[in-house]
Each structure stands twice: as C-alpha cells, then as structure tokens.
Amino acid sequence: MYEDIRSNKIRTGVIISIFIVFITLILYYICMAFDLGAFSIVFALLFSVLASWASYYNSDKIILSMSKARPATHEENQKLVNILDALVVSSGLGVTPKLYVVEDAQPNAFATGRNPEHSVICVTTGLLEKLDYYELEGVIGHELAHIANYDIRLSAVVTVMVSFVVILSDVFSRYFFRGRRSNNNDNNGNAILMLIGLVFLILAPIFGKLAQLAVSRRREFLADATSAKFTRNPDALISALVKISSDPNELKSANKSTAHMYISSPFRDEKITKSSIWSTHPSLDERVNALRNLK
Numbered sequence: 001m002y003e004d005i006r007s008n009k010i011r012t013g014v015i016i017s018i019f020i021v022f023i024t025l026i027l028y029y030i031c032m033a034f035d036l037g038a039f040s041i042v043f044a045l046l047f048s049v050l051a052s053w054a055s056y057y058n059s060d061k062i063i064l065s066m067s068k069a070r071p072a073t074h075e076e077n078q079k080l081v082n083i084l085d086a087l088v089v090s091s092g093l094g095v096t097p098k099l100y101v102v103e104d105a106q107p108n109a110f111a112t113g114r115n116p117e118h119s120v121i122c123v124t125t126g127l128l129e130k131l132d133y134y135e136l137e138g139v140i141g142h143e144l145a146h147i148a149n150y151d152i153r154l155s156a157v158v159t160v161m162v163s164f165v166v167i168l169s170d171v172f173s174r175y176f177f178r179g180r181r182s183n184n185n186d187n188n189g190n191a192i193l194m195l196i197g198l199v200f201l202i203l204a205p206i207f208g209k210l211a212q213l214a215v216s217r218r219r220e221f222l223a224d225a226t227s228a229k230f231t232r233n234p235d236a237l238i239s240a241l242v243k244i245s246s247d248p249n250e251l252k253s254a255n256k257s258t259a260h261m262y263i264s265s266p267f268r269d270e271k272i273t274k275s276s277i278w279s280t281h282p283s284l285d286e287r288v289n290a291l292r293n294l295k
Contacts, residue, residue: 019055019161023048051164059156060113060120063261064100066163067110068253069122072099080128083137084121087144091230097121097147106249107131110261111143112156119147126249131240138237139244141227142263148226151219155261163257220263220282221290234291245284 024044055062074081080099088096097111097119107127113119121143131139146152224241228234244264251266259266265281282290 020045020048020052023051023164052161055160055164056114056157059160060118062160062163063112063156063258064120064122066253066255066258067100067102067122069100069102072101072123077101077128079133080123080136080140083133083140084144087137087141087230091141091144091148093144093148095119097144099123101125101128102251102253104249104251104253106251106266107244107247108251108254108262108264108266109139109143110258110263111146111152112159112261113147113152114156115150115153116147119152121147124251126247127244130243130247134231134233134236135240135243137231138227138233138240139263141230142223142237144230145223145226146219149219149222151223159257159261220287224287224291225294228291228294234294238288238291241284241287 024047072080077099084096084099088094093116095116097113097116098121100120100122102122102124104124105126106124107130109121109123109127111119111121121140123139127136127139146155224237227237231237241264248268250268251262254262254266260281
C-alpha cells in the first residue's frame with residue numbers, strides 16, 4: 001500500500017507539471033498572436049501556475065459542483081453516517097471523510113479530494129435506495145480504500161485539469177470556426193489562434209481519455225480487495241457491483257471527464273463485457289472473480 005501511495009503522489013506531481021508546461025506554451029502563443037510583447041511568457045506561466053494551484057486546492061469543490069452534490073445529513077442519511085463511522089475505525093484511516101449525496105436514480109458512488117484530511121465520499125440517492133446495509137457498506141469501503149491509497153488526489157487533479165483543457169477546446173472551436181471575418185491587420189494573429197484551436201480540438205479527446213485512465217483498472221481491483229478487508233464480507237460487495245452494473249438508469253450529472261471516478265461506469269451504453277487497455281473499469285466478471293478468489 002505504501003508503494004502505491006508514493007506512486008500516486010509522484011504521478012500527481014508529474015501530471016501537474018505537464019499541465020503547467022502545456023497551458024503555458026498555448027497561452028504564450030495566444031499572447032504573441034495578440035502582440036502582447038516580452039511579458040507574454042511571464043503572463044502565460046503565471047496563469048498556468050495559478051490554474052494548477054486552484055485545481056489542486058479546489059478540486060473537490062469543483063467536482064462536487066459538476067456532480068450537483070449536496071451534503072448528507074444525520075437526519076436523512078443516518079444509515080450512511082453509521083456505516084462510514086464504523087469503516088473509518090476498522091480501516092484505521094484516522095479521519096472521517098465528508099459525505100455528499102447526488103439526487104439520481106442510478107446507484108453509484110465516488111470519492112474525491114486532495115488527501116484523506118480533505119476527502120469526500122459521494123453517493124447517489126439510487127444507491128441508498130437500492131442497496132441493503134451490507135452492500136452499501138461494501139461500496140463505502142471501496143471508496144474509503146481510494147482515499148487511503150491517495151487515488152483520489154490523482155483522480156481529482158486530472159479531472160479538473162482535463163476539464164479546463166476541454167473547456168478551452170470548446171471556446172476555440174466555437175469562436176474560430178464560425179467563419180469570423182477579420183481585417184488584414186490581424187490575419188496573422190487569427191491564423192495562429194485557429195491553429196491553436198485545432199490543436200486543442202485534436203488533443204482534448206486524448207486528455208479526456210487520460211483522465212479516465214488516471215485511476216487504472218488495477219486501482220479498482222485494489223480498492224475492491226481493500227473493501228473486502230475492511231468489511232470482511234466480499235459477497236456483499238459482489239452483490240452491490242451486480243446491482244449497480246445491471247441498473248438501467250443513466251447518471252445525468254456524469255460526463256466523460258468524471259466517469260472514471262465512479263465505482264462503476266455511469267454510462268449504460270458502455271457496459272464492459274471484456275476490459276481492454278482503454279477501459280476505465282474492469283469488467284464485472286473480472287471484479288467478481290477477483291473478489292471470489294479472496295475467500
């Protein structure tokens with residue numbers, strides 16, 4: 001586990017560094033296109049560092065906002081609170097994550113935050129309604145494992161940064177491919193900006209796929225196994241995974257940049273019968289077999 005935590009911390013630092021370099025170069029060329037002079041690179045670097053800082057320290061808030069989540073309450077979600085409190089003790093984590101709820105019929109859950117001290121576990125109302133006590137315990141144990149292993153830091157940072165890149169891609173595609181007319185004085189600048197927009201359009205899907213693969217299939221297997229260790233009940237997690245995977249509802253608040261964070265893919269047209277190197281999650285059969293082998 002300690003090696004996994006160290007690896008996740010290193011990978012997070014590498015991804016943040018790549019993001020800073022990428023956005024700095026893009027913004028530099030934008031500034032040069034507008035002839036902003038020698039301070040273009042300074043502005044671009046400063047903006048990229050600030051964007052990275054904001055992404056790191058506010059990733060949980062951004063993701064919860066994207067997911068339309070609300071805080072759980074003791075009055076409405078007493079069972080959920082009790083399960084989490086018991087699992088925190090059995091896991092030895094030492095801190096209790098905040099609990100959030102998304103109003104959605106699909107049963108699903110994810111964890112986010114930059115570290116265990118600033119972690120969040122978010123579940124859908126569908127999960128609370130359709131899973132029994134022990135199944136819900138297995139799912140919460142899975143998300144608690146992601147927190148303990150620092151999977152959440154890597155996943156949250158990549159999700160927010162990739163979303164930022166995708167937004168820029170959308171802005172460029174909308175602005176520069178409408179046939180906007182320009183005068184002769186800014187033709188060169190527009191040509192550069194159109195090229196940048198094209199680069200964004202090409203790279204955005206790649207960044208989106210990297211976000212989905214940030215928490216690898218191995219991470220999911222490890223979180224399943226750790227949940228079974230916390231609860232000593234792998235059968236309950238198996239039952240929960242079967243229910244979640246077979247539910248026909250679509251998770252309305254999910255998108256391509258956050259899909260990899262959930263315990264199971266939120267898109268029902270992407271049911272995994274056999275996983276590949278591009279899969280965000282292992283197949284249900286692979287996860288069930290792995291859990292059964294623990295017994």
